[in-house]
Amino acid sequence: MEKKYGVTDVKDVINLSNDDQLRAFSKHALENKLPFNSIIGPRTQSISEPLLDGIRQTGGKVIRFDPTTGQFKNIDIGLSGPWKK
Amino acid sequence: MVPYVGDLLAKPAKAVRATKAIAGLEKKVAALTKTVTDLKKAKKEAEAIAAGVKERKVVKGPNVARDSAAKQEKAAAKKEKDCEDCGSTGDNKTKSIASANRAGSRYGSIPAEHQSRYDKYLSGPSVKKLTPDAWYESAKRMWKNNADGNAFEISARTALKAPLGPGSKPISIEGYIPDLPIGKKIRCYRC
Numbered sequence: 001m002e003k004k005y006g007v008t009d010v011k012d013v014i015n016l017s018n019d020d021q022l023r024a025f026s027k028h029a030l031e032n033k034l035p036f037n038s039i040i041g042p043r044t045q046s047i048s049e050p051l052l053d054g055i056r057q058t059g060g061k062v063i064r065f066d067p068t069t070g071q072f073k074n075i076d077i078g079l080s081g082p083w084k085k
Numbered sequence: 086m087v088p089y090v091g092d093l094l095a096k097p098a099k100a101v102r103a104t105k106a107i108a109g110l111e112k113k114v115a116a117l118t119k120t121v122t123d124l125k126k127a128k129k130e131a132e133a134i135a136a137g138v139k140e141r142k143v144v145k146g147p148n149v150a151r152d153s154a155a156k157q158e159k160a161a162a163k164k165e166k167d168c169e170d171c172g173s174t175g176d177n178k179t180k181s182i183a184s185a186n187r188a189g190s191r192y193g194s195i196p197a198e199h200q201s202r203y204d205k206y207l208s209g210p211s212v213k214k215l216t217p218d219a220w221y222e223s224a225k226r227m228w229k230n231n232a233d234g235n236a237f238e239i240s241a242r243t244a245l246k247a248p249l250g251p252g253s254k255p256i257s258i259e260g261y262i263p264d265l266p267i268g269k270k271i272r273c274y275r276c
Binding site: 005006007008009010012020021024025027028032034039041065067070072 | 233238240241260261266
């Protein structure tokens with residue numbers, strides 16, 4: 001299937017939060033009407049609410065990538081609040 | 086005649102007054118000069134104290150690490166001595182390891198290729214100065230994290246068939262480089 005990258009960042013951390021880098025990406029995506037996505041790893045346990053709000057605002061997605069299987073899976077981030085595994 | 090007599094009396098009296106006034110002024114000048122000298126001396130002393138404090142602050146950090154290194158060296162020496170004491174069995178291997186540790190104790194277990202990094206760290210702005218071994222452990226952990234993070238990113242980019250290698254991230258947003266090209270259509274075979 002065809003898919004747009006939008007503004008996508010790849011992060012393999014345990015707790016993902018809205019740092020200056022991700023804030024800049026979110027802002028850029030919003031200004032350019034692009035989706036702001038985040039690709040996380042299997043060990044990611046939580047994503048902060050401000051970061052998710054930035055993703056939701058742009059219609060972006062959170063995708064989990066498992067390097068051992070090479071599979072991507074969409075994560076349900078809901079309409080509000082943080083995400084926990 | 087009368088004016089001459091008046092002059093005769095008044096002039097010496099005036100001279101006496103002037104001399105007294107000059108003497109008073111000289112005293113005042115001397116006192117003020119002394120005050121200025123004292124102030125200059127005090128200023129110099131204050132500057133010397135301030136410089137000493139500053140120097141101590143600069144040296145304090147590395148000294149902590151140096152002290153730790155010295156402690157490690159002592160511990161290594163003691164260990165070696167212990168080994169020598171109990172080494173009547175002739176365990177040359179243990180002895181040589183202890184000797185090697187002692188020789189490189191300034192850097193603990195930091196390999197030669199990373200020792201300059203430790204020196205750079207000691208002279209850097211970090212307030213908490215780690216001992217050589219603690220620094221090396223911390224550095225190894227960081228290097229591993231960086232390598233793992235990069236490996237994850239590369240495998241994700243490979244799976245997305247995104248460009249890899251030099252020039253594959255040409256865009257910068259407010260000084261930050263996104264991991265994937267922006268707004269470009271790609272074919273994701275595994276999504």
